[in-house]
Amino acid sequence: MKMLKSILAATLALGVASPALAEGMDKVKAGFIYVGPIGDGGWTHEHNQGRLAVEAEFGDKVETFFQENVPEGADAERALTQMALSGANIIFTTSFGYMDPTLNVAAKFPDVKFEHATGFKRADNVSTYSARFYEGRAVQGLIAAKMTKTNKVGYIGSFPIPEVIRGINAAYIHAKKANPNVEFSVVWAYTWFDPAKEADAATALIEQGADVILQHTDSTAPCAAAEKAGNVICFGQASDMAEYAPSPRVSSIIDNWSPYYIARVKAVMDGTWTSTDTWDGIGPGMVGIGEITDAVPADVKAEAEALKDMIASGAYHPFTGPLNKQDGSVWLKDGETADDGTLAGLNFYVEGITGDIPN
Structure with a gap:
């Protein structure tokens, strides 16, 4: 309201x-x-x-x-x-x-x-x-990093546009803060909605050792693939996807x-x-964080909710330095935050993410 x-x-x-x-x-x-x-x-x-x-x-x-x-x-x-x-x-x-x-x-x-x-x-x-979907991605990244047993997180991207790149970076930054050993693997599906392609992408990531699946595609197929694999968690994308809770879906971003x-x-x-x-974003209510289920340990849930609250209040910006670009060059100095113009056209990965962004 x-x-x-x-x-x-x-x-x-x-x-x-x-x-x-x-x-x-x-x-x-x-x-x-x-x-x-x-x-x-x-x-x-x-x-x-x-x-x-x-x-x-x-x-x-x-x-x-x-x-x-x-x-x-x-x-x-x-x-x-x-x-x-x-x-x-x-x-x-x-x-x-x-x-x-x-x-x-x-x-x-x-x-x-x-x-x-x-x-x-x-x-x-x-x-x-x-x-500002990236605000929700930050919360997901924290949960993912705390819950992975393999230290491998899979991410299904739709198209390599700034909106999607922002989300990958935000998730990775906050995953890395929570677990320095975490690694991200990104698969590009080149579709917004294609359950078969999305399921194939999730399965490929799981076969590579990922036990957490994040997605920027529209269907429930990645969560279905996680459920089939067992011991893999996922997050609802755009909608709650609560039919997969309390596991494998442990939370969600709700538009x-x-x-x-x-x-x-x-x-x-x-x-x-x-x-x-x-x-x-989260503060005005356009981005919601779905229920964090009891499959998430209580201390992790508390950390995630605290991060959500700080973002919502404006006390914390998910893109706060020090942050480097993938090539090691300085992007944001200590305490500096990214401006909206830069975020709107974001076309690079942050330091630590492997692989290239397709043209």
Whole structure:
């Protein structure tokens, strides 16, 4: 609720409120474009929960509709065009690869508002929004390092973009602080959602000795692979994935889009919508840490919760020096923290992570 109130206040401050619905608008029509199925149990599931929250909040003042399993690229542009032509007032495009298609279609429909998740290109009718997932990765890294018996942690990356690289680095930094002997192995799946590929990646990492699996892909397949292997733990990604608790899933990162979606639809209703960039984390509530189960020792759980609380309060930043780049050169001096501009374009590993980042 705190997050919703802060977003609403900021949104309303950007313009003068008009009547309950903008001039000539019977109801707001809000469209959602999804890269995966709403039943993926992860990323798309949580975005769809946000859509349902919009319906619950506004009732017959809003009409929502969605299209799932839309590939990034030309298919996305066609889907967006059709959605705009169907009368959408606001469209949420919920994957990084929708960035250019969103800009292209927005230029053709200047009266439609567009909201692009995890991107960095804006226009007068295009906003961007994302969550500081790396804050949750820091907490996961601590737990992973304390619970591994082999000192080998496997990490399934989707695409080598800054969002994913930030998460790998944040997890590794805090794992290394908790356990100096820990090693990370990264496998790139080159997909956001492909259960077969994700399962294969998890299995390969487990066969290499990893007994902890982290992921930046959208399905529950890595946790299923961990469960099958036995003596391997995993973490829910984007959604709680609680069906795998208390083991192998020992905690999770939960994306909470509902307050943001409610606030942005309300801004369209009020006639106060304007292009903004939002990047929130644990403190405002856009990133949640799922229950840390009793499979995690009590002292480790306490350390993880303390780290979460410090990040949430702003007392600690996950990228605080001294930190070096992978090549040994200084990145952040002692006590220095990374600025958002650097993090937004992060394209290197920190010192200690082996392997190259693919082009």
